[in-house]
Amino acid sequence: MSRKGIVVMGKLIGLIKPLLHIMLLAILLGIAGNLSAMAITVLGGHGILKVLNMDYGIALSTVFILLGICALIRGVLRYGEQACNHYIAFKLLAFIRHQVFAALRRLAPAKLEGKEKGNLIALLTSDIELLEVFYAHTISPIAIGVATSAIVGCYLATYHILYGVLAIAAYIVIGGVFPIIISKAGREKGLVYRNSIGAMNSFLLDSLRGLTEVLQYQAGEKRRTKLKEKTSELEEKQWEFKRLENLTRVMNDVGVIVFSLFTLLLGSWLFEKGIVGFEGVFIPFVTMIGSFGPVIALSNLSNNLMHTLASGNRVLDLLEETPIVTEIIDKEEVFFEGAACEDVCFGYGKRQILNGFSTELEKHKILGIHGKNGCGKSTLLKLLMRFYDVNKGTVTISKKNVKNINTDNLRRLEGYVTQETHIFNATIAENIGIAKEGATREEIIKAAKKASLHDFIMSLPNGYDTGTGELGDKLSGGERQRVGIARAFLHNAPFLLLDEPTSNLDSLNEGIILKALVDYSQDKTVILVSHRESTMNIAERILQM
Structure with a gap:
């Protein structure tokens, strides 16, 4: 202006x-x-x-x-x-x-x-x-x-x-x-x-x-x-x-x-x-x-x-500048009891991505989402995180519209792992610990073990105090991805959203991560987006988009 x-x-x-x-x-x-x-x-x-x-x-x-x-x-x-x-x-x-x-x-x-x-x-x-x-x-x-x-x-x-x-x-x-x-x-x-x-x-x-x-x-x-x-x-x-x-x-x-x-x-x-x-x-x-x-x-x-x-x-x-999504405060605390989308329509500008999409996710279940590029898999996760508001329809958590849930409450309920994990120019421990304020070293190590990252970290000269470099350039793509997964484990949210969480991992590490996810999700609810058939094997229900 x-x-x-x-x-x-x-x-x-x-x-x-x-x-x-x-x-x-x-x-x-x-x-x-x-x-x-x-x-x-x-x-x-x-x-x-x-x-x-x-x-x-x-x-x-x-x-x-x-x-x-x-x-x-x-x-x-x-x-x-x-x-x-x-x-x-x-x-x-x-x-x-x-x-x-x-x-x-x-x-x-x-x-x-x-x-x-x-x-x-x-x-x-x-x-x-x-x-x-x-x-x-x-x-x-x-x-x-x-x-x-x-x-x-x-x-x-x-x-x-x-x-x-x-x-x-x-x-x-x-x-x-x-x-x-x-x-x-x-x-x-x-x-x-x-x-x-x-x-x-x-x-x-x-x-x-x-x-x-x-x-x-x-x-x-x-x-x-x-x-x-x-x-x-x-x-x-x-x-x-x-x-x-x-x-x-x-x-x-x-x-x-x-x-x-x-x-x-x-x-x-x-x-x-x-x-x-x-x-x-x-x-x-x-x-x-x-x-x-x-x-x-x-x-x-x-x-x-x-x-x-x-x-x-x-x-x-x-x-x-006016934000696309405004923060919500002063609403009642919500506890996770499942999630759902009803007749959701959404697009970026004139490009329509989702049109009348509906699904329901029961508590303590793993939902796999599969589909071709551009069909709206990642967009769905962003709508659940309320990074965007739907153009039409409703996205609910515990039968409450996400537009009416306190923003900080929603962030505590959800853990989000993207395909491209951002790594800060800090130590590995600090990068994992960002997921939980005041996290102890023991908690960070426990999360890293679940993400099959602990052995790699301990092989480094400074262990958890090793610097990651700018944009995490001292780590491989798979190592960065496992840091993101470790963050999710440390965050310990009841609702976990995973966008291609194993795309940069080899078969061995993918298997270890998937086993950890199955163990982790015993009392959690998971949406798993992936193009890999092997990743979809842990899903209790697969949604084709």
Whole structure:
């Protein structure tokens, strides 16, 4: 969703509410710090006039003392402002990360299946990190720039009202009009650029994961060519931003020169009219030149703001995305007494998978499901897990619609083993133990023995403390699958859903696993999806789909 920049800023600023007092302190420190910096310029002007015997209001020694005090105060205030801003930024980044991961959990798995993993990685890393710029270097500078400009405008108006009017006009043009023009020119470019980074990450991740196939089929040159094309496209988009940054600098420099010249011309005119003396020309001119810092900072924000708002827009898209399946809470606890599907219809988009499907599974039975690819075997298990909601019909557990069972209750009732078990970059014990919070080593070992995995684990140098590598690349396909089965045994749910649980196992290990499943299922209910006839032999009833 493409939101207006002001809308994105409003939503991001809304997150500051718990830290508003610190933000106000940062703004006050920033205003005081900028005024101290400007005071150095003004005092310097008075010092020059004193040397020229044109200023009789302040002693030269006093000027030097005040210069030293202002310089010291400026440093302290600047440090305090930055400390407050970064405290807010890091606190909010931690909060946003928590919100993003909560959103991912809420959206998973249905809405995440179609998302590019590299794009998600870019969002979770660079997009969120870029928001640090917004919170630490955008919000308070805007408030500081507006407040400081108003104060300086009032100060210049004490010499003559036209000085104040000219100053405010200059600040509005440089700190307001210029950034709006640049932001409008780069708003869409920012979103396209951030999406392009995500697409690049997806391509690189895909290439790394498929490196073996790339080497085997000598597709390296093709991948390199495509990577070079994507890199060139990304560089071109980046150069568009560089051109906008250069344009911003040119506009700022011209604006400062023009308005400073106007101030000098205005002072000269007022001097000729006898309205102000030489001090009334020189001090406003010097003040005007030294007062553009905060508004130039505002104008320069437009460059980073294009990236930041694009990143914020992508983060907000994820946070506000509606899950396909909403979590259920505050319902009565349900205990497993069988499962059933009645007249179930379901499809992914326009592709219909199940049409009027019905079956019933009694407690403590093993149901085998057999059928050709694409007939809906795996989809049925996902519907029972309520990863998706049916388009029509009902899926029930203990005669209760799964839509009316607390989500955490449903997860406790069901154990789910997929054909492609995901392995975390952790130890084998940690990978198995994820199935039960606080599982003891004895429980983990018992589950591994049931999955015919214990002997293999003990043959490793570090046993259960052996690392599995990223994506479990230190384990074979069969070993990864047995880790998944061990998790199911450890989870010890009354209703077990198995999707091709032995597809990566040889006949010997398949037989051991099937025997363990038969023993395990004495007081359990099992749905077993498989294309192997040997696997179907343990089923008490086989459903052909």
